[in-house]
Amino acid sequence: xxxxxxxxxxxxxxxxxxxxxxxxxxxxxxxxxxPKSLRHSLLAGATAALLIFLAVAVVxxxxxxxxxxxxxxxxxxxxxxxxxxxxxxxxxAREIYGALLVLFIWNVVNKGAARHRLRTVAxxxxxxxxxxxxxxxxxxxxxxxxxxxxxxAIHLTATALWAGGLMALWxxxxxxxxxxxxxxxxxxxxQHFSNLALVSxxxxxxxxxxxxxxxxxxxxxxxxxxxxxxxxxxxxxxSAMLSAGAMNFLSTRRVLARAVSRNENGHVASKTALRRxxxxxxxxxxxFCATGLLTVxxxxxxxxxxxxxxxxxxxxxxxxxxxxxxxxxxxASVKIIEPxxxxxxxxxxxxxxxxxxxAKRGHHVHAYVDGELMGMFEGKAGxxxxxxxxxxxxxLRVVAxxxxxxxxxxxxxxxxxx
Numbered sequence: 001x002x003x004x005x006x007x008x009x010x011x012x013x014x015x016x017x018x019x020x021x022x023x024x025x026x027x028x029x030x031x032x033x034x035p036k037s038l039r040h041s042l043l044a045g046a047t048a049a050l051l052i053f054l055a056v057a058v059v060x061x062x063x064x065x066x067x068x069x070x071x072x073x074x075x076x077x078x079x080x081x082x083x084x085x086x087x088x089x090x091x092x093a094r095e096i097y098g099a100l101l102v103l104f105i106w107n108v109v110n111k112g113a114a115r116h117r118l119r120t121v122a123x124x125x126x127x128x129x130x131x132x133x134x135x136x137x138x139x140x141x142x143x144x145x146x147x148x149x150x151x152x153a154i155h156l157t158a159t160a161l162w163a164g165g166l167m168a169l170w171x172x173x174x175x176x177x178x179x180x181x182x183x184x185x186x187x188x189x190x191q192h193f194s195n196l197a198l199v200s201x202x203x204x205x206x207x208x209x210x211x212x213x214x215x216x217x218x219x220x221x222x223x224x225x226x227x228x229x230x231x232x233x234x235x236x237x238x239s240a241m242l243s244a245g246a247m248n249f250l251s252t253r254r255v256l257a258r259a260v261s262r263n264e265n266g267h268v269a270s271k272t273a274l275r276r277x278x279x280x281x282x283x284x285x286x287x288f289c290a291t292g293l294l295t296v297x298x299x300x301x302x303x304x305x306x307x308x309x310x311x312x313x314x315x316x317x318x319x320x321x322x323x324x325x326x327x328x329x330x331x332a333s334v335k336i337i338e339p340x341x342x343x344x345x346x347x348x349x350x351x352x353x354x355x356x357x358x359a360k361r362g363h364h365v366h367a368y369v370d371g372e373l374m375g376m377f378e379g380k381a382g383x384x385x386x387x388x389x390x391x392x393x394x395x396l397r398v399v400a401x402x403x404x405x406x407x408x409x410x411x412x413x414x415x416x417x418x
Contacts, residue, residue: 008060010292016129018049021164027118029192084378087135087403137299139402155207162200163284170277183266187256215299227297234290244280329409331359332398339415350384363401387417
């Protein structure tokens with residue numbers, strides 16, 4: 001399940017990067033008088049990327065529901081998730097926003113894909129990218145939450161501009177080489193992108209360092225947790241991509257400028273630029289894969305779900321509960337009203353009701369039956385489905401708004417299903 005989640009997250013990041021990168025290339029990088037076919041091609045590619053994002057989001061929703069229901073999720077569960085959980089509400093808002101953006105792009109195409117309209121679409125795509133931060137690990141940070149969410153949003157946007165812009169730039173340079181555009185035309189576009197990349201990389205470095213410090217905290221955590229190891233891999237890939245970018249910034253631009261000054265046909269220079277940009281873009285793809293995995297792993301600073309996974313089979317015992325690491329309750333609490341202790345049910349559908357005090361961090365509850373996650377509940381009632389005959393232990397655990405960070409606040413009862 002983790003692998004599917006990571007793949008869906010990586011594809012989502014990649015699709016949004018391609019969306020923004022191609023829109024920026026079409027609206028900001030291309031000089032006046034470029035072939036209209038190239039601008040329309042970039043716009044078509046951006047539209048396809050947006051549609052892929054919307055489709056992948058649906059797959060991610062089903063995966064999330066499957067985690068909660070231990071199988072293909074029911075429509076009822078998905079509806080409760082979309083209307084009651086914060087992450088579900090944000091998913092729904094992003095999906096609607098993305099659909100409206102598709103309609104807006106379609107309108108732009110019908111009106112001729114003018115540069116100023118493409119720039120508007122590029123600006124409107126930024127909230128879709130930045131809003132991912134509202135369901136990221138950033139919202140679970142206790143102190144300075146707004147600051148870390150903003151930093152995460154800037155980091156995501158800068159990543160899309162750099163990596164997505166690179167892939168769009170490769171398309172543009174490939175077009176120039178294929179259509180035998182003047183080398184001065186290619187050199188000008190590469191220069192425009194270099195300025196954009198320099199700003200993006202600076203923002204990436206600053207926000208990335210800050211986020212690493214918040215989510216990891218110590219070198220020991222970086223080396224001894226899955227999150228830390230994946231982050232370390234991402235840092236290695238970022239260093240490699242930065243090196244490739246430095247080569248393009250310092251060398252490739254000069255190769256193109258020299259070809260322009262010597263009035264050469266530019267075939268060799270374009271081929272060199274195409275190869276180097278391709279290498280940098282490929283490393284960017286690998287970074288998206290690492291980022292997708294980071295999204296589904298618990299931050300190394302508390303690694304809640306790593307401990308939960310290791311002890312899930314023993315979660316119903318007091319001893320295992322003591323071994324698991326939870327975040328401080330800070331006033332949050334939950335009390336199970338139904339089922340009552342020792343209550344007997346003649347059906348596999350057990351009604352659930354409870355009272356929840358969220359206090360500073362509590363947002364909803366996770367329901368565990370015999371140590372297995374059965375669902376999430378944000379209201380005061382629900383239903384536990386598909387329970388096998390026998391004695392069961394129900395535990396409700398208070399969870400933060402990120403849907404992952406479990407708090408040291410719970411209640412537990414035993415009941416029977418005939």
